[in-house]
Amino acid sequence: MTAAAALSDAPDSDGPDGERAVRELTEQRVRHALGPVRIVGGRALHGGLYNAARLVELADGRRLVLKAAPPGDAPSLGHEHGLLGTETLFHRLAAATGAPVPAVLHHEPAGPDNPGEWLLLDYLDGSTWDELREELTPEQRGPLRRSLGETAARIATATGPHYGYPQPVPGLRGETWQAAFAGMLRTVLADAARFDVPLPAPAAVLTGLPERFAAALAEVRRPALVHFDAWEGNIVLTRDPDGSHGAGGTWRLGGLIDGERAFFGDPLAELVGLDPLGAPEDDPDLMAGYRSITPELTTTTPGARARLALYRIYLALVMRVESAPRRYAPDHTAWLLSWSAERVAEQLAVLDPLAD
Known part of the structure; x- marks a missing residue:
């Protein structure tokens, strides 16, 4: 070695x-x-x-x-x-x-x-939110979620030079968000074929989504910075020594780490990355924090709902396909295959009534 x-x-x-x-x-x-x-x-x-x-x-x-x-x-x-x-x-x-x-x-x-x-x-001192999940009380989680929403909104104020991933990899950038997202989706579908990972829906259905929802994707007119992997394992919490919360203080948001999956695109995609399994747009604390910086963010219009579903499909596909090169344990791979199939089917059902 x-x-x-x-x-x-x-x-x-x-x-x-x-x-x-x-x-x-x-x-x-x-x-x-x-x-x-x-x-x-x-x-x-x-x-x-x-x-x-x-x-x-x-x-x-x-x-x-x-x-x-x-x-x-x-x-x-x-x-x-x-x-x-x-x-x-x-x-x-x-x-x-x-x-x-x-x-x-x-x-x-x-x-x-x-x-x-x-x-x-x-190095950011502290512990990840994931490590502290069982320790945090509802009274602590609310302010932390508001702080996380505010942080996500601040990040999205940064603007990139193009849409898509930062590195100059063919097919992963575009002059429009629709073009970039279509390339990103095609790439992960090609990865599935290369690693022999079965798709959870027909390839033609998945490949055609960016064109089918072109109008919704066209609503994105600025390539905002998106972390896209800010789940609880990539959020560091640190102790706030404020004596008003007792001798040990309370937890505050220390920072986001592992920005290696970032791209330039739709700020709504950040909500999907914050919780791949859930629906952060329904979290009032998170959204209050986000809208304290960007009050105009909308998640309920047909276009916004369509884009959230598209990004959930994309992330589920990435998580599904990466099980092959990562060589996850068999039980985790089996869970990922089952979960991602359910997630994609669920989001395709969300998209059907929103089609142009």
Whole structure:
């Protein structure tokens, strides 16, 4: 195993040689970005499904995250190219809007002298919302959901140079949102064929959705920045030391992480990414937070309802197809196949009465 592959796979228990290679490559990259700093600790960070991540502790007290792309020959979906470049762009654009995200310290694209793309970020102290789900009370969740809605709205104020994914991958960009979304949908359907994942509906029905709902997609006239993966596992909560909430304080939104799935498109798509299994547009706390920044957002017109259904279909397809290259456990794969089939059927039924 090469050092680059070792860091991508984050093998904490891969034996002394593998761990030594990880430490050496980590030190090399951090010093390349920051100069002659001293690393005093570190460990693999688990939970990501594509890029590897490692916590890096410096002698001066700083804690950083080093992310590394998988080897170039690793199986991936059609849009999974240069994802750390996408994450870099997302965090920089989101930070400019005032949204809480990690600071980008250095991004090194893959190239002749660097076969493995990597990214160095500040570490956000706290715990993910997903980790704290059972601990949070309804009284705590309401303000957090409002803060999340406000953050999503701030992110959407950033405007991209085109529609679609940031990286220059053929077929994944467009001059209009309809063109870009059609390309994104075609790409994941091609991924399904490439990885031999059965579709939950006829390919012709799915491929034809962007044209069938062209008028609804044409309502999007600005390529807004969309995280599209801001589920609870990518939301960091931190303790607010405000004494009014007791000795331990209460939880507040510390930031959004893992912006590698971002694209430029419809702000409504963010609502789908916030909760792939639910319907965040029905959450009064979340929507109150969102509309405190963007009061004109609508989710109830025929066009908006059609677009929400389209994005739910797209995300369900991505989650369904990625089970093959990710090699999920059989029980999780079976659940994904069943859930995504139900989700797509449900959303096609939503779309039928909304057709032009």
